[in-house]
Amino acid sequence: MDEDKARIARQFIEMIPHSRALNMRVDEIGDGVAEISMPYDPRLIGDPQSGVIHGGAVSALLDTCGGAAVMSHKDAPAGTATIDLRIDYMRAAAPGQRITARAECYHVTRSVAFVRAIATDEDRENPVATAAGAFTVERGGKT
Amino acid sequence: MSRKAPEPVQVIKQRRDAALSALVHGVPYINFLGIEFERRGDELTALLPFDDKLIGNPLLPALHGGVTAAFLEVTAIIGLSWAIIWEDMESGALDPLALTPETLPRLPKTIDFTVDYLRTGLPRDAYARARVNRSGRRYASVHVEAWQDNRARLYAQATGHFLMPPRNG
Numbered sequence: 001m002d003e004d005k006a007r008i009a010r011q012f013i014e015m016i017p018h019s020r021a022l023n024m025r026v027d028e029i030g031d032g033v034a035e036i037s038m039p040y041d042p043r044l045i046g047d048p049q050s051g052v053i054h055g056g057a058v059s060a061l062l063d064t065c066g067g068a069a070v071m072s073h074k075d076a077p078a079g080t081a082t083i084d085l086r087i088d089y090m091r092a093a094a095p096g097q098r099i100t101a102r103a104e105c106y107h108v109t110r111s112v113a114f115v116r117a118i119a120t121d122e123d124r125e126n127p128v129a130t131a132a133g134a135f136t137v138e139r140g141g142k143t
Numbered sequence: 144m145s146r147k148a149p150e151p152v153q154v155i156k157q158r159r160d161a162a163l164s165a166l167v168h169g170v171p172y173i174n175f176l177g178i179e180f181e182r183r184g185d186e187l188t189a190l191l192p193f194d195d196k197l198i199g200n201p202l203l204p205a206l207h208g209g210v211t212a213a214f215l216e217v218t219a220i221i222g223l224s225w226a227i228i229w230e231d232m233e234s235g236a237l238d239p240l241a242l243t244p245e246t247l248p249r250l251p252k253t254i255d256f257t258v259d260y261l262r263t264g265l266p267r268d269a270y271a272r273a274r275v276n277r278s279g280r281r282y283a284s285v286h287v288e289a290w291q292d293n294r295a296r297l298y299a300q301a302t303g304h305f306l307m308p309p310r311n312g
Contacts (some may be wrong), residue, residue: 005166018207045171047250053174055253056216059211064199067208081200086257135231 006030007008008078009071019064022057026068032076033136034068036061037100051095053077055129059087061101062131069103070135076105079138080113093128097121097141103131108117113137162232162239163187166224169247171216178217185229189218191269197240198266206264211289215271215301216256219285222273223251223305249308256303264298265291272278281307 008081010026013019013036022044028035038061063085070080093099103117117131147266159182163256167173173302176197181188191197191214231237237248256295279285283305290297 015201016207017196017201018210019197019199042272043171043175048169048247049249052214054170054217054287056176056209056213056258057172059212059216059256059258060207063209063212065206081205081263082258082260084257084259085208087212088255089253092252097305103229121227 003030003039004080005074006072009034010067010102011073012078013064013068014047014127017110018060020062024061024064024099029072030067032069032073032105033103034065034072035100035102036065037098038122039098040096040123047092050092052092053095053099055087055089058099058119059085059131062087062103062119062129063133064130065101065103066105066115066117066133067135069105069115069117070108070137073105073113074110075108076113076137077139080135083112083134083136089128089129089133093119093121094123099128100124108137110139111137158232158239162228162237162242163225165242165247166221166228166240169243172213173217173221175301176217178214180221185225187222187225187272189214189221189271191271193267193269203263206266206269207274208258208260208264211260211264211269211299212256212258212301214269215258215287215299217252217302218271219256219301219303220250220253220288220291220305222287223275223278223283223285224248225231226275226278227251227308230282236287251305251307254282254304254306256301258299258301260299262296267291269298279307283307
């Protein structure tokens with residue numbers, strides 16, 4: 001059952017047009033935890049002088065990863081949308097390196113799923129950004 | 144003593160539009176999302192023309208939450224940068240016609256950014272405006288509002304804090 005859920009969530013994430021545009025890859029998903037990464041891409045540069053990726057692209061990765069974590073949680077149905085997301089930027093991601101986000105859906109109520117997430121480049125010890133968010137829990141037939 | 148004659152309107156427009164274009168089009172990610180800015184005096188409105196690659200939920204369909212976050216962050220950074228360069232541009236200390244991606248002033252760095260998703264982003268164009276609530280020597284606080292059909296019905300808003308670029312000279 002849980003494996004089914006993870007498979008559906010993975011398929012859903014991988015067919016999202018914007019995730020495809022950023023070449024996102026689901027590295028791990030299940031039990032309320034998701035890990036999604038994306039390659040360095042010159043199209044996503046936010047600071048032309050340093051070649052550092054724009055914070056907005058990191059936000060898109062963290063938001064996708066947060067939603068994926070919610071979808072894979074045992075108490076959440078398949079659908080979700082972001083209510084709010086706060087992102088803290090610790091440092092610039094190193095140009096040329098893959099960015100990986102890991103999100104955990106740590107609590108689910110009838111209506112809300114709470115998520116925290118972290119993004120790193122290839123130096124996995126020093127976070128590039130962290131995020132905290134609340135997501136909707138879409139109950140089928142009631143919306 | 145007579146007052147200096149006002150600058151011809153074309154000169155003013157060309158200077159401001161050249162500076163804005165250099166600021167916006169020098170950033171690859173802004174071009175990737177297709178964001179453009181419209182200017183009325185110093186007031187900027189960001190435009191996000193709809194495109195299939197901006198979709199986050201193909202079943203509804205709806206704009207990706209990450210696209211909305213990025214759109215608001217781009218609007219905040221350009222709005223703040225625009226406020227920073229305005230005086231230098233108007234006084235002539237900065238020559239917008241000589242600006243290239245290499246010589247652009249450094250952009251502010253995002254410290255944190257909080258997005259409030261108020262309504263589903265519909266598959267159509269979106270607009271946003273930033274308001275610099277505080278701009279100090281080191282830090283700035285910027286609020287952004289985004290809408291689609293009706294200016295009064297926001298689909299998202301955000302507040303961010305930014306580290307100001309070092310002032311040279």
